[in-house]
Amino acid sequence: MIKCLICGYIIREEIADKNKEAIPFANSKQNIKYCPFCGVDEKWLVESDDRLLGDKLELNDETLKIINHAMKLEVFNGDFYKEASELCLNKENKSFFKSLSNIEYTHAQVHRRLCKEKRTPSLTSLNYEKFRGKDELLLDEALKREEHAINYYKRYYDKVCNDEVRTIFKILSKVEEDHIYLASSKK
Ligand SMILES: [Zn+2]
Numbered sequence: 001m002i003k004c005l006i007c008g009y010i011i012r013e014e015i016a017d018k019n020k021e022a023i024p025f026a027n028s029k030q031n032i033k034y035c036p037f038c039g040v041d042e043k044w045l046v047e048s049d050d051r052l053l054g055d056k057l058e059l060n061d062e063t064l065k066i067i068n069h070a071m072k073l074e075v076f077n078g079d080f081y082k083e084a085s086e087l088c089l090n091k092e093n094k095s096f097f098k099s100l101s102n103i104e105y106t107h108a109q110v111h112r113r114l115c116k117e118k119r120t121p122s123l124t125s126l127n128y129e130k131f132r133g134k135d136e137l138l139l140d141e142a143l144k145r146e147e148h149a150i151n152y153y154k155r156y157y158d159k160v161c162n163d164e165v166r167t168i169f170k171i172l173s174k175v176e177e178d179h180i181y182l183a184s185s186k187k
Contacts, residue, residue, distance in 0.1 A: 002045050005053050006171060007038035007106050008113070011045065021092070022099035024178045038106040039175040054114050054164045063160045064115045070169075071111035073152055075123055077145045078104035083128045084142070088135045093186060100142070100179060107172055114165060142183045146176045 002011040013029040018036035020026060025033045033042045044053070059067070081101035085094045108120050131138050153169040153176075160166060 001049075002032060002047055003049065004035040004038060004040065005044045005046055005050060006040045006168065007035060007110055008052050009035065009037040009106075011036060019099035019102050021096040022103055022179065022182060024182065037103070038110060038172075039103045039178060040171050041174075044171065052113070054110075054162075054168050057114070057162055057164060059114070059165070060161045063162065063165060066156045066160055067111050067115040067165065068117065070152060070156075071108050071115065071117065072121060072123065073149060074104045074108035074111065075121060077149060078102075078108060079123060079125065080128065080141070080145060084131065084138045087128060087132045088138050089133050090135050093135050093138070096182070096186065097138070097142075103175070103179075107175070110168065110172070114168070136187065139183050139187050143180055146180045146183070149173070149176045150180075 003009070004011060011032060013032075015036060016027040016029050016032050019039070020036070023034045023036060023039060027034060027036060032045065034040065035045060078101050081097045081104060085097035085101060088094055088097060105120070112120050131141065150173045153173045157166055157169055160169070
């Protein structure tokens with residue numbers, strides 16, 4: 001059994017290649033280097049039932065607010081990628097955006113666990129019609145979204161009250177950096 005200490009998912013061999021289009025390494029059954037659900041690297045994958053990072057913390061109101069906003073930001077990006085996978089033309093981009101969407105939604109779930117919200121929120125859906133058939137623009141928009149997320153984690157790094165939350169911000173930023181690398185390589 002392999003468990004991810006960030007998103008809490010159990011990674012079975014059969015699903016090692018889930019979301020592979022948005023993971024910087026081709027996971028195989030024998031060699032799982034990244035969590036296929038949240039995209040973190042193997043440092044956070046364990047073979048025991050350890051406590052999840054950031055579990056059962058007492059957090060102050062300001063920190064809860066910052067995490068709640070991060071949750072919404074990840075849903076916002078997840079929604080965009082879901083739309084992008086419908087709007088783009090290229091088949092590879094379609095699966096890339098779909099996988100990105102799944103990973104960002106998992107990030108939202110990580111935040112939901114931290115700030116103890118019952119549900120992941122649904123946001124007002126935006127009209128992305130202007131991007132239809134424009135893969136290049138969708139990839140540009142993806143880069144902006146990722147940079148925005150990284151900047152958010154950076155901006156609030158010192159404002160949260162707990163080191164484990166800070167570590168999670170750092171780890172998720174690293175995943176967003178991987179997304180920038182992957183999206184740039186598709187342009
Ligand atoms: Zn994970």
